[in-house]
Amino acid sequence: MRGPRAFARTLCRGAPALWPRGREGARGGSVVAGAKNAQAQQLQQQTVLVCPGSPSSSSFSSSASSSSSSSPSSSAVLLALRKHFLPVSFHTAAWDMAPGLDVGSGTRDGGLLNSYEAEPDRVAVIGSGNWGSVAARLAATNARRLPYFQDEVRVWVYEEKLSNGELLSDVINKTQENVKYLPNVKLGPNVVADPNLETAVKNATMLVFVMPHQFIEGICQKLKGKIRPDAKAISLIKGMEMGDDGPRLISREISEQLGIDCSVLMGANIANEIAVEQFSEATVGYRDDKETADKWVQVFGTPYFQVTHVQDVEGVELCGTLKNIVAIAAGLVDGLGMGNNTKAAIMRIGLKEMILFSKLLFPSVQDATFFESCGIADLITTCLGGRNRKVADAFSKHGGKRSFDELEVELLNGQKLQGVLTAKEVFGLLKAKDWEESFPLFSTVHAIATRHLPPSAIVEYSERAPRKIVGTPELHL
Ligand SMILES: NC(=O)c1ccc[n+]([C@@H]2O[C@H](COP(=O)([O-])OP(=O)(O)OC[C@H]3O[C@@H](n4cnc5c(N)ncnc54)[C@H](O)[C@@H]3O)[C@@H](O)[C@H]2O)c1
Structure with missing residues (x-):
């Protein structure tokens, strides 16, 4: 007879390694989600364990209590068993049937069993x-x-x-x-x-x-x-x-x-x-x-x-922070009625400023981080949708006559705008370091948001030639 611990181990091997892993994690080693269901079902039949909440769930508790004296960590194992059967009630179709999703090799075997014993x-x-x-x-x-x-x-x-x-x-x-x-x-x-x-x-x-x-x-x-x-x-x-x-x-x-x-x-x-x-x-x-x-x-x-x-904590965090300034610029060009070419140009220039700013402040920031979801993907989604784009669009359509604060309250139902505040904070630093001219997009967004320039200035800023900062990091892109 297999003890509960051996059973748990078998069950874990049969369970899907659905967890995503790090950049350095193996991309291969997929486990087909359906295989886990088949194996779990087989195990379920062998052991008369059923999902809690089902009509015969009492057989789960009776088998659980009969094994509870066999191992000091049996309660942890039982917790594990319970959780492995609970998912039946909330598995979404996407979860079970995501065909072709690379679910990776995961860490559920040894790592998971060790975790059972920890709090x-x-x-x-x-x-x-x-x-x-x-x-x-x-x-x-x-x-x-x-x-x-x-x-x-x-x-x-x-x-x-x-x-x-x-x-x-x-x-x-x-x-x-x-x-x-x-x-x-x-x-x-x-x-x-x-x-x-x-x-x-x-x-x-x-x-x-x-x-x-x-x-x-x-x-x-x-x-x-x-x-x-x-x-x-x-x-x-x-x-x-x-x-x-x-x-x-x-x-x-x-x-x-x-x-x-x-x-x-x-x-x-x-x-x-x-x-x-x-x-x-x-x-x-x-x-x-x-x-x-x-x-x-x-x-x-x-x-x-x-x-x-x-x-790369700083790289990831700065991507998430700075892209909101670029989203304000994207909303401004939308409000001006300009097309996709203009918005793509704004996004490209914005990305360059994001990278330069990040690397000037934190030389450890890696170029590769900008190609993760936190970088280019977040920049694109925020410039296409999102609250910063939306409010900037309205600001631009009103010709800069209504403030961002006023439009934030009107359009966001209690949600907070981040890009204008971030532009202000970034501009404070650019000014203190005398870097304004090397960041024309960031500086112009701040000037427009504070109504020192009209919204149309967002496509005129390049007339101020960018100045190279002494010691500017090389961008290996
Ligand atoms: N919403 C998104 O799509 C999204 C996506 C990714 C990241 N973010 C980021 O996540 C963070 C939080 O955004 P969110 O969308 O959860 O919040 P939100 O902007 O939707 O909501 C505002 C929140 O602030 C709270 N709040 C208001 N006054 C407060 C006070 N004085 N002290 C503390 N809390 C107060 C409100 O109760 C509410 O929970 C932001 O930095 C945002 O940029 C948002």
């Missing part, structure tokens, strides 16, 4: 806007499915009273839906909305920061002394802060204020599209802890949301 990670999401809600949904799906995460994903909600007088967090808990920022999408039964920051992060080992960047400093202040010292963080926030000593990336801010490791996740990720499970990709940037980067891939990755990782 399962607890994920908390700090922020519950449009992207925060989708991030919570992805994490909750994987938390339900994978044995090395605790089921519950707690989400800190900046409390708001809705127009009907109800509190947003109450409504999320009642309906599983963030009716204000992500209506008509269920977040998952294991998502708990919590307006109290301290209890939201209690015992969490994996902290996901996702909110408009202007709030991060205050949130970190409040979190000091409230989080586990061994917690790991990831920032999904696009933006930067200017300190007295120059620009401070959000990941650095979180790391320094809280004394914990902080990775980043960026990509061509318009939240509403991922919410309805349209295929897309994202990039995790990590500093030197590859094991944690692998875990972040497991927190977010699904067959429709392919996540890879690269060892």
Whole structure:
């Protein structure tokens, strides 16, 4: 007779290695998702285990309890078994039947079994806007499915009273839906909305920061002394802060204020599209802890949301931050009624400025990062859709007579615009370093946003010849 542990091992081998992996991970070694179903079904028949919730689910608990004395780690194994059978209830068609998806070799064998014995990670999401809600949904799906995460994903909600007088967090808990920022999408039964920051992060080992960047400093202040010292963080926030000593990336801010490791996740990720499970990709940037980067891939990755990782925190984060300035420029040309050639030109020039700016500030930034999802793909999607493009389009159509602040309130229903603020922060640095003329697009966006130039200046800026900065890094593109 095989013990529960041997059974779990067999089951894990039969399970799909669906997790996306890092850039350095093998692209080959696909496992056909259907094969896992067949093997899981076979095992199910052999062992009379059934999905919890099915009419004969009691046979699961009886077989579970009969084996519970056989091994000290049997409860962890049982958790694993339960999670392997639970997915039946939430496997989407895309998940099971994604033909041709390169699902890779994954890490479920040895790594997963080792994880059974460790305390399962607890994920908390700090922020519950449009992207925060989708991030919570992805994490909750994987938390339900994978044995090395605790089921519950707690989400800190900046409390708001809705127009009907109800509190947003109450409504999320009642309906599983963030009716204000992500209506008509269920977040998952294991998502708990919590307006109290301290209890939201209690015992969490994996902290996901996702909110408009202007709030991060205050949130970190409040979190000091409230989080586990061994917690790991990831920032999904696009933006930067200017300190007295120059620009401070959000990941650095979180790391320094809280004394914990902080990775980043960026990509061509318009939240509403991922919410309805349209295929897309994202990039995790990590500093030197590859094991944690692998875990972040497991927190977010699904067959429709392919996540890879690269060892370049600054490169990934700067891509996500700077592309919002280019998106403002793209919206301005849309509002001027110009065509695709113009927009493509703006995107090309913008990408060059993004690369130059990143490499001047952080020489370690790699050129290859700009060709990951966080780079060129995010730039394209943001310039075609997205809130920055949308508001800039309206600003341009109004001939610059209505301010970005006013249009943000009118068009974004509480969502925050990032590009204008980022342009201001970047311009402050360009001015301080006397680099303005080397970044004509970034400088012009700021001048237009502050109404020192008309929207039409966006296609006239090249008349100011770019000046080469002494010591400009070579771009190997
Ligand atoms: N929405 C997207 O498609 C998307 C995609 C990728 C990345 N991002 C990035 O993710 C980050 C968060 O964006 P989002 O879309 O989740 O948020 P959002 O802009 O949709 O929503 C605003 C959020 O800010 C909260 N808020 C308002 N006032 C606050 C305060 N004083 N303190 C703290 N929170 C407050 C609101 O409650 C709400 O949760 C941003 O940096 C954004 O650039 C967004």
